[in-house]
Amino acid sequence: MSDTTTGGPPRPLSVGDIVVGPNDLLGEWVAAQITSIDANWKKVGVLDLSWSGPVPSSTVDLGVIEPLVLTHNSWNGRLSYVNCDWVLPRSFHFLGSLPLIHEQPSNSYTSIWTVGYQLARQRAWDRGERDWNEPGELEMTPADLANALADGAPVQSDVRSLKSTGLSEVDCLRIVSTFPNLTRLTLGGNLGQVTNAGMLNKLGRLRDLFISNLFGMTKSDCLLPIEIPHLEYLYLDSVPHEYASAMRRRWRSEAANGTSVSITKARKPEWVQENLENPLRDWDGREHISSGRFKKAVAQFQKTRSEVLEVLSAYQNELTLGRLENIGREYAIAFNRLDGRSPFIETEEREELFAALACVMDESELELGRPLEAERLALLSGVEDARDW
Numbered sequence: 001m002s003d004t005t006t007g008g009p010p011r012p013l014s015v016g017d018i019v020v021g022p023n024d025l026l027g028e029w030v031a032a033q034i035t036s037i038d039a040n041w042k043k044v045g046v047l048d049l050s051w052s053g054p055v056p057s058s059t060v061d062l063g064v065i066e067p068l069v070l071t072h073n074s075w076n077g078r079l080s081y082v083n084c085d086w087v088l089p090r091s092f093h094f095l096g097s098l099p100l101i102h103e104q105p106s107n108s109y110t111s112i113w114t115v116g117y118q119l120a121r122q123r124a125w126d127r128g129e130r131d132w133n134e135p136g137e138l139e140m141t142p143a144d145l146a147n148a149l150a151d152g153a154p155v156q157s158d159v160r161s162l163k164s165t166g167l168s169e170v171d172c173l174r175i176v177s178t179f180p181n182l183t184r185l186t187l188g189g190n191l192g193q194v195t196n197a198g199m200l201n202k203l204g205r206l207r208d209l210f211i212s213n214l215f216g217m218t219k220s221d222c223l224l225p226i227e228i229p230h231l232e233y234l235y236l237d238s239v240p241h242e243y244a245s246a247m248r249r250r251w252r253s254e255a256a257n258g259t260s261v262s263i264t265k266a267r268k269p270e271w272v273q274e275n276l277e278n279p280l281r282d283w284d285g286r287e288h289i290s291s292g293r294f295k296k297a298v299a300q301f302q303k304t305r306s307e308v309l310e311v312l313s314a315y316q317n318e319l320t321l322g323r324l325e326n327i328g329r330e331y332a333i334a335f336n337r338l339d340g341r342s343p344f345i346e347t348e349e350r351e352e353l354f355a356a357l358a359c360v361m362d363e364s365e366l367e368l369g370r371p372l373e374a375e376r377l378a379l380l381s382g383v384e385d386a387r388d389w
Contacts, residue, residue, distance in 0.1 A: 007039055010255035011088040016100055018049075018059050021092035023116030024160065024183070025134065026123075028052040030116035031062055035100055037086065045106050048080035048115055059096040067102050070118060072125035080118040082108040089113050089232040090258025091207070111260070112208070112233060136160035142167050149174040157181050167192040167214065173199045183230075184208040189215075191276060197221035197243070205230060212237040213282075215272055219246035225254055234261045238282070241266040278302075279356040288344050296338055304331045305360050312364045312375065321378040328382025331357070336388045345389035357383070 013019075017034040030052050035045035048068040056062055068080040083106050092113070121132055138159050140148065145164045147153065149171065159179045164170070165188030173196035175185070183205050187194075194214045198221035200206070207230050209223070219242050223231070234251055236244055244266035251261050265285040275281035280301055283294045307327050311320060335353060339345045345353070361376045 008037065009042075009044065009086040009088065011258055013037060013044060013086070013088055013094075014097065016097045018062070018065075018095045018098055019088060019092045019115075020056055020095045021089065021115065023052065023120070025120035026052050026116055029055055030119060031056070031095070032115045033065075033067075033098070033101060035081075035102065036083075036105060038083070041083075042086045043083040043109065044086045046082055046084045046113065046115065047102055047106075048118055050119065052116070052119060056095060059098055062095075065098060065101055068119055068122065070122055072122050080122075081106040082110050082114075084113050085111045085260045087255050087260040088258055089207075089260075090230065091232065092258070111235075111262075134161070139163040145170070149178055153178060155180065160184065162186070164188070165212075166190060169193045169195070170214070172196045176200065176202045181205055186210040187212075187214060189213045191215060191272060191281075201227040204228065207231060208233040210235045211239055213239075215240050215267070217243035219243060222246040222250050224250065225257075225259075231259050234259060234263075236263045238265040238267055238285075239263075241268045279359045280352060282352070283349070289349075293338060293344060297335070300331070300334045300338070301356055304334075304357070308357075308360050308379065309364060312368065312372070321374060324375055324378040325382035325385075328357070328379040328384075329386040330382075332383045332386035332388075336386070339389050343389070350389055353389075354380070354383070 013034050015034055015037060018031055019034065020029050020031045022028075023030045031049040033047045033049065035047050037044050049062065050066045050068045051062045053061070059065070070078050070080050079102060081102070092115075124132060136159055138156075138161065140162070142164060145167070148156070155177070156179055158181075160182060161184040162175070162179055162182055163186040165186070167187060167189040169192055170187060170189075172194060175182075176199045180203070182203050184207060185200070185203070186208075187210070190213060192214050193216040195216060197217040200209070200221075201223055204227065206228050209231065210233070217240050221243060223234075225231070231251075231254075234247065236247060244263050248261070248263050251259060255261060271284075275284070278298055278301070280294075280297055283289050283297060284291075304327060308324065311323050311327070335345065357379060358376075361372055361379065364375075365372050
């Protein structure tokens with residue numbers, strides 16, 4: 001393997017390198033070739049090879065080097081080729097270097113290395129298996145997860161990947177007890193609360209951990225490399241500042257050993273308290289939204305919320321719907337101005353602006369104890385009439 005330039009991947013990589021690692025779906029080792037290195041974006045082009053087999057000792061063991069051609073579903077002969085995070089996962093190692101077998105750049109991007117995943121899917125397709133279900137993968141609603149973690153619920157040792165979002169609370173002790181063999185864990189909340197986060201250190205096989213918008217963790221809950229020696233991906237977004245800082249200090253040096261670390265939006269307790277009733281809180285720290293725009297957006301939403309609640313709390317008459325329509329129109333115009341000459345309201349933000357209004361109407365229905373279908377329609381009609389986003 002040739003030397004990389006200063007500022008290259010934490011685990012040295014060069015164009016042409018063949019890297020190999022184990023794949024649980026196939027029960028064999030798989031291989032890929034590095035086709036490019038982008039130091040600006042910290043990405044490498046990863047071209048999956050069509051080979052799998054026992055642990056190879058050299059590139060000769062791979063036989064004829066061929067890229068993986070995908071024909072399953074609607075791939076129609078495309079190569080399994082993507083730009084990944086440039087941290088070579090710790091389960092992979094360098095096997096040797098060969099001339100590039102495909103030199104065209106890939107226009108697909110991801111963070112996670114998935115070498116072997118498409119090969120497993122393609123082979124299942126070739127066997128006539130059209131319905132793909134990854135063994136050991138489980139995605140659960142908060143209610144389903146609560147039932148799975150309840151007293152007396154069975155241990156699910158066969159589950160390797162668990163995902164649950166929209167959580168208001170979760171006990172990591174129960175997760176570890178119920179799903180002891182997890183290799184991937186994804187937990188997302190809505191300012192939800194986590195207890196016993198330090199128990200995740202008991203998941204000794206864990207490779208991927210994703211936590212977002214969950215709180216309650218402290219620095220004492222920090223995961224330890226000696227306890228989680230196989231961790232390859234650590235992604236934390238909108239978590240307690242104290243926890244984020246401890247995790248960053250502990251894991252940032254592990255990139256050289258094959259752990260990709262991304263920790264964003266570390267939140268202090270004051271932020272959590274201030275944003276408990278702010279449906280636009282996720283805009284804070286979003287890459288293309290400035291701090292100034294975030295503050296103005298929150299102020300406008302709070303103004304609109306107050307106006308809606310004032311109208312709905314008053315005696316209802318023939319003018320109510322018209323007033324709500326005007327409030328919706330003013331809301332749209334205000335965000336038209338905020339979007340300005342350098343627009344930032346994209347599909348996700350547009351949906352969040354509508355969801356914020358829906359939260360206000362849901363709140364009012366709960367307070368008044370009756371449906372507000374006509375009022376909701378009037379508010380949204382005003383928005384639609386005036387919005388440019």
